[in-house]
Amino acid sequence: xxxGQLLTFGELWRSMGPELVLGxxxxxxxxxxxxxxxxxxxAAAWLSVLAVLLSGAVAVxxxxxxxxxxxxxxxxxxGFSGIFKILILLATLLVILLAISSKKxxxxxxxxxxxxxxxxxxxxxxxxxxxxxxxxxxxxxxxIATYVLVALYRKDVRSSxxxxxxxIIGSIASAIILYGLSFLFGVTGSTNFGAIGGALQNAWSxxxxxxxxxxxxxxxxxxxxxxxxxxxLWTADVYxxxxxPVTAYLAVISKAAVLALVLRLFIQLFGxxxxxxxxxxxxxxxxxxxxxNFGALAQRNVKRILAYSSIGQLGYLLIPFATLNATxxxxxxxxxxSAVLFYLFxxxxxxxxxxxxxxxxxxxxxxxxxxxxxxxxxxxxxxxGAMALFLLSLAGMPLxxxxxxxxxxxxxxxxxxxxxxxxxxxxxxxxxxxxxFGILRAMFMREPEGDAKHLKSPxxxxxxxxxxAAGTLALGIIPGLLMQxxxxxxxxx
Amino acid sequence: xxxxxxxxxxxxxxxxxxxxALTRRxxxxxxxxxxxxxxxxNINLVAFSHFAVNVTIDGLVYALFNIALAGAExxxxxxxxxxxxxxxxSNDIRDMNSMKW
Numbered sequence: 001x002x003x004g005q006l007l008t009f010g011e012l013w014r015s016m017g018p019e020l021v022l023g024x025x026x027x028x029x030x031x032x033x034x035x036x037x038x039x040x041x042x043a044a045a046w047l048s049v050l051a052v053l054l055s056g057a058v059a060v061x062x063x064x065x066x067x068x069x070x071x072x073x074x075x076x077x078x079g080f081s082g083i084f085k086i087l088i089l090l091a092t093l094l095v096i097l098l099a100i101s102s103k104k105x106x107x108x109x110x111x112x113x114x115x116x117x118x119x120x121x122x123x124x125x126x127x128x129x130x131x132x133x134x135x136x137x138x139x140x141x142x143x144i145a146t147y148v149l150v151a152l153y154r155k156d157v158r159s160s161x162x163x164x165x166x167x168i169i170g171s172i173a174s175a176i177i178l179y180g181l182s183f184l185f186g187v188t189g190s191t192n193f194g195a196i197g198g199a200l201q202n203a204w205s206x207x208x209x210x211x212x213x214x215x216x217x218x219x220x221x222x223x224x225x226x227x228x229x230x231x232x233l234w235t236a237d238v239y240x241x242x243x244x245p246v247t248a249y250l251a252v253i254s255k256a257a258v259l260a261l262v263l264r265l266f267i268q269l270f271g272x273x274x275x276x277x278x279x280x281x282x283x284x285x286x287x288x289x290x291x292x293n294f295g296a297l298a299q300r301n302v303k304r305i306l307a308y309s310s311i312g313q314l315g316y317l318l319i320p321f322a323t324l325n326a327t328x329x330x331x332x333x334x335x336x337x338s339a340v341l342f343y344l345f346x347x348x349x350x351x352x353x354x355x356x357x358x359x360x361x362x363x364x365x366x367x368x369x370x371x372x373x374x375x376x377x378x379x380x381x382x383x384x385g386a387m388a389l390f391l392l393s394l395a396g397m398p399l400x401x402x403x404x405x406x407x408x409x410x411x412x413x414x415x416x417x418x419x420x421x422x423x424x425x426x427x428x429x430x431x432x433x434x435x436x437f438g439i440l441r442a443m444f445m446r447e448p449e450g451d452a453k454h455l456k457s458p459x460x461x462x463x464x465x466x467x468x469a470a471g472t473l474a475l476g477i478i479p480g481l482l483m484q485x486x487x488x489x490x491x492x493x
Numbered sequence: 494x495x496x497x498x499x500x501x502x503x504x505x506x507x508x509x510x511x512x513x514a515l516t517r518r519x520x521x522x523x524x525x526x527x528x529x530x531x532x533x534x535n536i537n538l539v540a541f542s543h544f545a546v547n548v549t550i551d552g553l554v555y556a557l558f559n560i561a562l563a564g565a566e567x568x569x570x571x572x573x574x575x576x577x578x579x580x581x582x583s584n585d586i587r588d589m590n591s592m593k594w
Contacts, residue, residue, distance in 0.1 A: 136562070
């Protein structure tokens with residue numbers, strides 16, 4: 001934990017092990033993909049699966065580590081970063097498998113194999129960084145890699161168009177965050193969280209305006225990045241334009257990583273002013289839930305419905321963040337973080353699962369609207385059943401992970417006296433049922449359009465569906481497993 | 494010289510950049526505007542670093558990192574614009590309207 005000295009490789013490995021494995025393999029795969037003979041290039045995708053598994057093994061082995069043993073001054077290895085890294089790696093694994101399974105339908109250039117790994121490395125850095133420079137580099141590594149991923153599918157002009165939109169909006173958000181961070185640096189004279197925290201003790205009274213400016217600029221930039229309303233307008237276009245595996249990546253991993261960043265930043269640095277930012281986040285959360293769920297009602301394209309639904313889900317995820325007001329105790333904090341993490345795990349499984357079914361159906365019908373799902377039950381009971389499970393979980397039906405996660409968030413809101421948030425959560429969930437049932441009705445109650453031959457899906461699709469469905473059900477039926485891990489976690493200690 | 498003129502310069506640059514990024518129609522100009530926003534932060538960082546009570550090089554190092562990241566960002570941006578220019582033969586933001594709700 002000493003500054004001003006060169007790090008030994010041992011220190012680097014202990015603090016950044018999972019990131020080193022993942023980033024290193026990304027460079028190796030970058031070269032291997034070039035020299036692999038034509039026809040065998042698909043192996044690069046499996047190498048990236050292997051890299052994620054290896055990195056995941058290292059990340060799991062670091063989960064119980066205390067913050068004092070492995071951390072370096074700019075990079076903390078604590079329970080908070082550990083559990084977020086496992087979530088991010090799990091979701092990345094599912095996304096790569098989804099990309100492999102849909103290679104017949106969407107032939108993504110194999111550059112995605114290492115670009116996803118670079119993006120995930122950035123996402124993992126964001127969960128651990130306790131230095132403004134490290135944090136911003138992680139954020140940009142994730143952002144720039146995902147801009148390329150969105151625009152990667154050059155056969156479809158919507159992909160490039162989504163890429164431009166994401167690049168412009170994302171860069172503006174990055175610039176706003178950076179401008180805010182520059183004021184934070186200016187007031188405290190340091191880029192390190194520890195030193196900033198110390199300097200902030202006195203600075204809040206003398207440099208009030210500049211610090212509020214910094215705080216709200218960061219909050220606005222982060223709001224754009226996680227597509228919280230009213231900064232959500234780019235979301236539907238980018239999600240529609242991006243190739244489906246990348247859409248799943250944006251919906252799960254980008255959001256989780258930015259949430260991790262903002263949670264650490266606001267809890268550790270701006271904790272003194274929790275009474276002020278929590279009120280802003282309350283409104284952000286309410287507007288996001290309402291806009292996301294009502295916006296989905298107007299959509300016909302299933303990908304856009306899922307995009308708006310993911311905005312609504314983000315609103316639910318902001319609730320535990322919003323309840324961290326001035327009166328929140330340490331117990332409330334742990335409860336909030338547990339609720340966020342539990343819901344993120346459930347959200348990862350059900351969102352990636354829903355996009356997997358969507359990828360198969362959309363490519364088979366060459367259409368993305370609800371009619372493409374008409375009579376899916378007759379054409380492929382497995383796909384229809386899996387889609388029903390994911391949609392019901394997203395809507396919050398009991399016995400699914402989505403229900404238990406939402407229940408925890410609801411309890412969290414009521415325990416901390418934020419009844420309005422709980423009520424809006426409940427009311428918008430009812431709205432969500434309506435548009436999810438639109439898809440369910442098309443799948444089960446309507447006759448298939450045109451020739452209703454059996455819809456064949458690749459084996460890999462079934463593997464992804466099995467994993468995501470098992471995850472969704474397991475979190476709903478035996479939530480105790482994950483809860484036990486979360487309860488025993490030393491979040492920041 | 495004091496700190497304030499530099500902060501004002503940064504704020505003006507940031508404002509012009511944000512305004513340009515949100516209103517201009519030419520995608521290249523939008524990218525340039527975003528660069529201006531990023532450079533406003535760099536001016537802030539360097540100025541804060543210079544006028545700090547305990548002078549450190551942290552702010553300068555931060556600015557250096559930002560320059561490299563901004564370069565990467567604009568390189569990716571131009572590449573994507575090139576891809577879309579080939580498809581649509583236009584770099585006008587208003588032509589990027591194939592997705593609507």
